[in-house]
Amino acid sequence: MLAEVEKAIVSRLSEQVRGVKILPFPESPADFGKPISSATLFVGFKQERLEAPPGINPQRILIQPRTLEYDIVFRLKDLRSHTSVYPVIDHVRDALSGFDTKVHGVFPLYELQSGFVAVVDSLWLYTATFACSAPYLRKVL
Numbered sequence: 001m002l003a004e005v006e007k008a009i010v011s012r013l014s015e016q017v018r019g020v021k022i023l024p025f026p027e028s029p030a031d032f033g034k035p036i037s038s039a040t041l042f043v044g045f046k047q048e049r050l051e052a053p054p055g056i057n058p059q060r061i062l063i064q065p066r067t068l069e070y071d072i073v074f075r076l077k078d079l080r081s082h083t084s085v086y087p088v089i090d091h092v093r094d095a096l097s098g099f100d101t102k103v104h105g106v107f108p109l110y111e112l113q114s115g116f117v118a119v120v121d122s123l124w125l126y127t128a129t130f131a132c133s134a135p136y137l138r139k140v141l
Contacts, residue, residue: 001103001134002045002068008101009070009109009130010043016095017041020076020088041092042073046129056140064136069112072096074126085124089114096130107133 013022025044051065072092078084099109114128
């Protein structure tokens, strides 16, 4: 499920956000950002948050509330031009807010936060975190 949602996010951003390269996080952390591009977004699973289940329903199914979070890391050269940080953050928000990934059991995406991280190799690094509810279901044995 985690990879399916990530793939849907990458696909959606590739269709909706122009002028930047959209990539999933690389397999190896050493490959993050190589080759260095002035206009790249990386998409990856950040974490899941689980809550205590409210109980077991009459069908003996455990339903545990769960939220999946995905980070979009912006590596861009400029802040304000048409393919820079500020407008791209807006385009990403427009593309993903309310987006239905079509992954079974996953509700539409919503934004949790976005903001500045650092300047690295003369590129601005920003992140935006999007989340979706995906309750964990398990038959009680």
